[in-house]
Amino acid sequence: DKVGTPMKATLLTSAEEPASYSATTKKVPKPGPGQVLIKVEAAVINPIDAYLLTGKLPGNHHWPIVPGYEGAGVVVAAGDASGEKLVGKRAGFSRFQEAPGDPTPDGSYAEYAITNAFQVYPIDDHVTFEQGSCSFINPLTAIGVIERAKKYKTKAMIQNAAASQLARMYAKVFKENNIPVINIVRRKEQVDLLKNEYNAEYVLNSTDPDFDAQLAKLSEQLQPDLALDAIGGSMSGQMLNHLGQNGVLISYGQLSGEMICGINPGSLIFKEQRLETFLVFTWMASLNDQESARAIADAKKLVEGVVVSKTYGLHEAKEALAYYQANMTAGKVFLKPSLTP
Numbered sequence: 001d002k003v004g005t006p007m008k009a010t011l012l013t014s015a016e017e018p019a020s021y022s023a024t025t026k027k028v029p030k031p032g033p034g035q036v037l038i039k040v041e042a043a044v045i046n047p048i049d050a051y052l053l054t055g056k057l058p059g060n061h062h063w064p065i066v067p068g069y070e071g072a073g074v075v076v077a078a079g080d081a082s083g084e085k086l087v088g089k090r091a092g093f094s095r096f097q098e099a100p101g102d103p104t105p106d107g108s109y110a111e112y113a114i115t116n117a118f119q120v121y122p123i124d125d126h127v128t129f130e131q132g133s134c135s136f137i138n139p140l141t142a143i144g145v146i147e148r149a150k151k152y153k154t155k156a157m158i159q160n161a162a163a164s165q166l167a168r169m170y171a172k173v174f175k176e177n178n179i180p181v182i183n184i185v186r187r188k189e190q191v192d193l194l195k196n197e198y199n200a201e202y203v204l205n206s207t208d209p210d211f212d213a214q215l216a217k218l219s220e221q222l223q224p225d226l227a228l229d230a231i232g233g234s235m236s237g238q239m240l241n242h243l244g245q246n247g248v249l250i251s252y253g254q255l256s257g258e259m260i261c262g263i264n265p266g267s268l269i270f271k272e273q274r275l276e277t278f279l280v281f282t283w284m285a286s287l288n289d290q291e292s293a294r295a296i297a298d299a300k301k302l303v304e305g306v307v308v309s310k311t312y313g314l315h316e317a318k319e320a321l322a323y324y325q326a327n328m329t330a331g332k333v334f335l336k337p338s339l340t341p
């Protein structure tokens, strides 16, 4: 009965003025066939949202746009029988997409959102809406990457930005598979965090003057053959150069905003190394129904580990983004309709 009535939402008006968001009036959307309507309780700001909020996300955007690639709430209506069993459930969801890279104008930073029933991920009672709003992007990336690592029979892995929420998930799933992880962070507090709170065995600080020598020594000991790169720049080449025969660098993030560089062609050629990418949206789209259900079930176990940092109203997207960008290691930042006047 709410369909068609006004609702609050964060709205980006154009690519040229991406920072000019305001809480404004949109209408509660009507779920179509195969879709459900969700009353949103919390929606996370991930790096991909930060790119959209600052006009840096490539893709075919239909302005004005409600940002938010994922969220969580309660499913309140279904467009047809296929979504009926979800009605009344607490769940995370990902933004309705018709094709990868072609998001619809309506995302999770709103009081209500529609998405496909298959993009809804029910959450357990002990999982908060904030944690549940991180059900898709990071946990399914962790599952997709560990599957690739298992296929490659990875012996040991190096990862940078190792204090990120996703990297903490990688560390967990690699440990479950008995694959040692060399964690690289950029601050002493992050070394302490990973060692003391996550029992990480190998943690290096990239700002140490002898960082490269430390990485060389650990690589000699553990023989890593996979590197997960969220940063780009010279760190990409530095990690790849320490991998062994057939080593693979998977580029999955661009946190430094710098071009990938520093790759030694001799190492690439004679050690037959290669550079690959991973993108969760295309990976999920490549799975059949059974594979997708299994990946979602595996990912669910990672959601309760999400660290909640701070919450804001939908009208405070700008402040929330600034806080998130200045305090990324502290945990995830969320927008909540209930905090919106």
Ligand SMILES: NC(=O)c1ccc[n+]([C@@H]2O[C@H](COP(=O)([O-])OP(=O)(O)OC[C@H]3O[C@@H](n4cnc5c(N)ncnc54)[C@H](OP(=O)(O)O)[C@@H]3O)[C@@H](O)[C@H]2O)c1
Residues within 6 Å of the ligand: 046, 047, 048, 137, 138, 141, 161, 162, 163, 164, 165, 166, 167, 186, 187, 230, 231, 251, 252, 253, 254, 255, 256, 257, 278, 279, 280, 281, 326, 327, 328, 329, 330, 331
């Ligand atoms: N390809 C895919 O499908 C996919 C899916 C999910 C996520 N991702 C990517 O995965 C990465 C991590 O995402 P997340 O949500 O886990 O992030 P997050 O929890 O917000 O954490 C980001 C971490 O990266 C660190 N960091 C930021 N800029 C850095 C830089 N230039 N050099 C070194 N460290 C830096 C931050 O440390 P400080 O506190 O020191 O800033 C923080 O610890 C992002 O790049 C994201 O885009 C990709």
